[in-house]
Amino acid sequence: MRQSFAVGVGGAAGQGVATPGDIFAKIFSRRGLHLNAYNAYQSIIRGGHTFLTIRTGPDKISNMGDRIDLLIPLNQDTMDRHLGLLSAGGACLYNADLIQPGTPAAGVQMCPIPVSKLADISKNKVAQNTLAIGAALSMMGVGFPALESVLAEQFRKKEQKVIDENVGLARAGYDYATQNFKPFEWPLPMTETRYAVLSGNAALAMGGAAAGVKFYSAYPMSPSTGVLHWMAEHARKAEIMVRQVEDEIGVINMAIGAAHAGVRAMCATSGGGFALMSEGLGLAAQAEIPIVVIDCQRAGPSTGVPTKTEQGDLWQMLGAAFGDYPRVIAAPLDIGDCFKLIPEIFNIADRFQCPGIVLCDLLLSEGRLSVDPKELDFHPVIDRGELITSNGSGDHETYKRYKITESGVSPRAIPGVPGHTHTVSSDEHDEDGVLISDEYTNTVKRRAMMEKRMRKMDGIAAMVPLPQLQGPANADVTLIGWGSTYGVIDEACELLREEGVSANHLPIRWLVPLHGDAILDLLKGARHTIIVENNYSGQFARYLRSETSFVPKGHIRKYDGEPFMPHHIVEAVRDQLAGKTKLSVPAHEVMV
Amino acid sequence: MATTDVVAPKAMVMADFKGKVDPDWCPGCGDFGVLAAVQKALVELQIPKHEVATISGIGCSSNFPGFIDTYGMHTLHGRSLAVATGMKLANHAMTVLVTGGDGDGFGIGGNHFMHTMRRNVDLLYLVMDNQIYGLTTGQTSPTSRVGMKTKSMPYGNIEAPVNPISLALAAGATFVARGFSADQKHLVELIKRGIEHKGFSFIDVFSPCVTYNHDNTFQWFRPRVKKLEDNPEYDPTDWGAAMEKSLLWGDEIPIGRFFERTDVPTLHGAEPVLNAGPLVKQDNRIPPDIAKSFIAELM
Ligand SMILES: Cc1ncc(C[n+]2csc(CCOP(=O)(O)OP(=O)(O)O)c2C)c(N)n1
Ligand code: SF4
Ligand SMILES: [Mg+2]
Numbered sequence: 086m087r088q089s090f091a092v093g094v095g096g097a098a099g100q101g102v103a104t105p106g107d108i109f110a111k112i113f114s115r116r117g118l119h120l121n122a123y124n125a126y127q128s129i130i131r132g133g134h135t136f137l138t139i140r141t142g143p144d145k146i147s148n149m150g151d152r153i154d155l156l157i158p159l160n161q162d163t164m165d166r167h168l169g170l171l172s173a174g175g176a177c178l179y180n181a182d183l184i185q186p187g188t189p190a191a192g193v194q195m196c197p198i199p200v201s202k203l204a205d206i207s208k209n210k211v212a213q214n215t216l217a218i219g220a221a222l223s224m225m226g227v228g229f230p231a232l233e234s235v236l237a238e239q240f241r242k243k244e245q246k247v248i249d250e251n252v253g254l255a256r257a258g259y260d261y262a263t264q265n266f267k268p269f270e271w272p273l274p275m276t277e278t279r280y281a282v283l284s285g286n287a288a289l290a291m292g293g294a295a296a297g298v299k300f301y302s303a304y305p306m307s308p309s310t311g312v313l314h315w316m317a318e319h320a321r322k323a324e325i326m327v328r329q330v331e332d333e334i335g336v337i338n339m340a341i342g343a344a345h346a347g348v349r350a351m352c353a354t355s356g357g358g359f360a361l362m363s364e365g366l367g368l369a370a371q372a373e374i375p376i377v378v379i380d381c382q383r384a385g386p387s388t389g390v391p392t393k394t395e396q397g398d399l400w401q402m403l404g405a406a407f408g409d410y411p412r413v414i415a416a417p418l419d420i421g422d423c424f425k426l427i428p429e430i431f432n433i434a435d436r437f438q439c440p441g442i443v444l445c446d447l448l449l450s451e452g453r454l455s456v457d458p459k460e461l462d463f464h465p466v467i468d469r470g471e472l473i474t475s476n477g478s479g480d481h482e483t484y485k486r487y488k489i490t491e492s493g494v495s496p497r498a499i500p501g502v503p504g505h506t507h508t509v510s511s512d513e514h515d516e517d518g519v520l521i522s523d524e525y526t527n528t529v530k531r532r533a534m535m536e537k538r539m540r541k542m543d544g545i546a547a548m549v550p551l552p553q554l555q556g557p558a559n560a561d562v563t564l565i566g567w568g569s570t571y572g573v574i575d576e577a578c579e580l581l582r583e584e585g586v587s588a589n590h591l592p593i594r595w596l597v598p599l600h601g602d603a604i605l606d607l608l609k610g611a612r613h614t615i616i617v618e619n620n621y622s623g624q625f626a627r628y629l630r631s632e633t634s635f636v637p638k639g640h641i642r643k644y645d646g647e648p649f650m651p652h653h654i655v656e657a658v659r660d661q662l663a664g665k666t667k668l669s670v671p672a673h674e675v676m677v
Numbered sequence: 678m679a680t681t682d683v684v685a686p687k688a689m690v691m692a693d694f695k696g697k698v699d700p701d702w703c704p705g706c707g708d709f710g711v712l713a714a715v716q717k718a719l720v721e722l723q724i725p726k727h728e729v730a731t732i733s734g735i736g737c738s739s740n741f742p743g744f745i746d747t748y749g750m751h752t753l754h755g756r757s758l759a760v761a762t763g764m765k766l767a768n769h770a771m772t773v774l775v776t777g778g779d780g781d782g783f784g785i786g787g788n789h790f791m792h793t794m795r796r797n798v799d800l801l802y803l804v805m806d807n808q809i810y811g812l813t814t815g816q817t818s819p820t821s822r823v824g825m826k827t828k829s830m831p832y833g834n835i836e837a838p839v840n841p842i843s844l845a846l847a848a849g850a851t852f853v854a855r856g857f858s859a860d861q862k863h864l865v866e867l868i869k870r871g872i873e874h875k876g877f878s879f880i881d882v883f884s885p886c887v888t889y890n891h892d893n894t895f896q897w898f899r900p901r902v903k904k905l906e907d908n909p910e911y912d913p914t915d916w917g918a919a920m921e922k923s924l925l926w927g928d929e930i931p932i933g934r935f936f937e938r939t940d941v942p943t944l945h946g947a948e949p950v951l952n953a954g955p956l957v958k959q960d961n962r963i964p965p966d967i968a969k970s971f972i973a974e975l976m
Binding site for chain 2: 114115279280281282283287291294295297298299300302319320321322323324325326327328330331332334335338339340341342343344345346347348349350364365368372458461463464467499500501502503504505506507508509510511512517518519520
């Protein structure tokens with residue numbers, strides 16, 4: 086089993102759950118440890134209940150895991166809801182003045198902190214948080230100086246007095262714990278590696294910057310807003326034009342205008358905003374203007390559950406905008422992949438002059454992961470495709486924007502180049518860009534244009550890598566997932582193998598084009614196939630069946646708003662292998 | 678990105694702006710006059726055609742980009758201003774013209790109309806206002822008058838029309854004018870002025886639909902339109918006076934330049950990212966030291 090240690094911090098929104106989270110994340114990553122953080126919260130600015138899980142360890146931590154080792158409840162509610170997550174060896178640090186301890190499982194250490202004795206609570210409302218952080222680090226075997234420097238950074242915008250006060254509090258908590266509480270049996274290890282810690286949204290934005298995006302437009306919508314925030318904050322340094330637009334219809338059309346002018350343009354939204362964008366997506370396809378649109382999925386339909394995760398937009402993406410047109414759809418497998426995928430999909434969109442869609446979700450967008458900084462490559466290959474940026478070539482009198490070619494790709498002159506004036510159009514047109522929508526009998530030209538555009542799909546398919554099976558061959562069970570479930574399925578396979586069930590994993594990253602034949606080939610010998618996805622109807626299962634006729638033995642689905650935990654998958658696989666069911670819908674035991 | 682262009686200096690003439698196809702508007706449609714006026718204005722201003730982008734939505738009037746030889750974009754119904762904003766911000770060296778109808782601009786595109794004005798995007802927006810939906814064969818539009826009978830309101834319109842001029846003034850447009858397709862000379866002057874204005878220029882042009890609007894015809898407009906320019910006392914820098922004039926409708930309908938102010942920065946002028954020149958000419962690589970600083974923030 087992977088060695089890992091998980092801290093859970095919970096409280097009402099506005100109680101400062103984020104700060105301890107940031108501090109733990111910094112300390113872990115600076116010890117050279119991997120981490121994965123997931124925040125469960127609601128669409129409320131004050132009140133409600135927020136529960137942050139940070140899991141750390143020396144190996145890659147691909148998901149939030151199954152258990153918590155240390156619980157820090159900032160209010161009674163958290164104590165009541167989450168104490169049950171602790172098992173023998175775990176501990177709970179809480180404010181003894183305010184919170185009544187619950188009844189823990191055997192072997193759980195309850196650690197009351199006498200906050201009013203250690204701090205002047207009339208002056209510092211979040212004293213309990215800082216004391217708890219100090220105490221926690223003492224119990225984890227982390228030296229105090231690490232905390233001191235992170236606190237100084239955390240409060241760097243405040244006066245020295247504030248920093249001193251917080252360091253003092255942390256020290257008091259640290260010393261109190263050293264004297265009164267039993268340290269954890271597994272002191273946090275240390276390695277020489279240093280990791281970057283980032284959210285999926287920051288990764289998507291940075292991936293855009295690396296890909297050479299010069300224009301980013303958006304309208305705020307959870308869980309995609311973090312992309313806008315990163316872009317806006319770094320716009321001037323990165324020299325990216327960032328615009329907040331009146332609505333998502335404007336967002337995509339502005340991006341199309343910028344892309345047509347010749348720059349790489351990107352936008353991000355969630356399902357609702359994407360629905361408004363769909364007509365624009367068709368325009369990009371018909372006028373053959375490359376853009377990249379990111380959909381950070383949240384639980385739908387309609388306003389749905391704005392702060393909860395789901396993989397429920399696949400069919401919206403597959404069917405977005407009317408008519409047939411070439412499109413590329415990819416789902417990043419983890420937060421590091423959010424970065425890596427953007428330059429890749431831009432190269433395809435540019436080469437084939439069509440829209441690229443990135444299907445992310447809240448789990449990745451708002452989760453945080455440690456990534457080796459070497460993986461954040463700001464100089465990836467940039468392939469802008471056949472772009473005419475000057476009239477140097479000569480024979481421009483005959484320039485045809487939509488010239489019919491074997492690949493379906495017509496060289497694209499950007500506006501401003503002399504001798505290449507032309508009109509692009511959402512209406513059907515001929516090679517010159519002249520409308521044929523009014524020539525009601527011209528079936529020949531219409532057919533030729535449809536075929537020209539759709540031919541691009543062959544070239545795209547050749548650029549998209551084939552899916553790969555991970556884990557042992559001839560496994561007892563093959564789990565098939567797509568996008569963000571990659572990490573949790575990976576760990577579930579490992580746990581299954583530990584109990585003697587050999588399991589392998591087929592993660593799907595490129596959804597359109599889907600390499601159906603390659604998938605069938607990989608699954609040919611599979612003994613027991615199960616598709617795992619975060620939605621109600623098995624959207625990927627239905628898509629795979631429609632493309633390949635493949636029907637798996639079973640399904641594991643979750644649509645309660647929370648992501649899978651490894652044990653959900655492990656238990657469901659056990660049930661399905663025992664023939665108990667073909668459709669498992671694991672219950673999320675913890676209410677958040 | 679670009680290498681240098683080879684352009685022989687050459688005076689632009691009307692024929693240079695002739696599109697690949699002739700307009701397929703109904704004979705007598707007001708839009709012919711608007712097209713001719715735009716071509717004339719571009720010739721008089723001597724703007725090379727490859728430096729002009731003409732962007733439209735969908736409608737009879739929105740077929741415009743196909744009938745003029747520039748870099749054209751025939752986009753979606755109502756979305757021309759959003760597309761044009763993106764185009765202008767990505768290459769502000771281009772002269773951007775946006776053309777369309779009253780349904781396109783004030784109906785389905787109303788939201789973009791308002792926001793493009795408050796942003797003072799540097800472009801000329803020409804609405805061929807025929808107070809009807811032409812392309813869809815004659816339904817009520819946002820500028821149809823009360824009582825007007827159309828296929829969609831056969832018993833007469835009961836909704837008050839929008840007043841594009843007052844709306845533009847209220848939304849902060851920095852150049853607001855009204856033209857009449859039948860008054861070429863006047864319209865050409867307005868268009869030239871609108872193109873030269875640094876900021877958002879709006880010209881609402883009465884461009885009668887001879888097929889579907891039998892109320893607001895050329896004959897109906899001719900005796901009513903009165904040029905603001907004929908009144909030496911009229912001061913187009915006076916926003917209050919412009920607002921007052923914009924409310925006139927009946928026996929006297931003012932046309933001309935209602936309002937212009939030049940003290941508001943354009944959107945591209947206010948954006949520091951463009952200090953280094955048009956976006957499309959900028960380097961698209963993040964310099965290594967900047968990339969390093971982005972990663973350092975995460976450590
Ligand atoms: C989303 C969408 N809805 C409806 C239409 C159909 N449609 C095309 S043009 C038009 C109205 C055109 O009226 P206007 O903008 O005034 O232009 P005109 O034809 O009068 O010049 C409509 C409703 C469309 N193309 N797209
Ligand atoms: S229907 Fe009306 S607006 Fe359309 S082309 Fe004919 S006259 Fe012009
Ligand atoms: Mg109209």
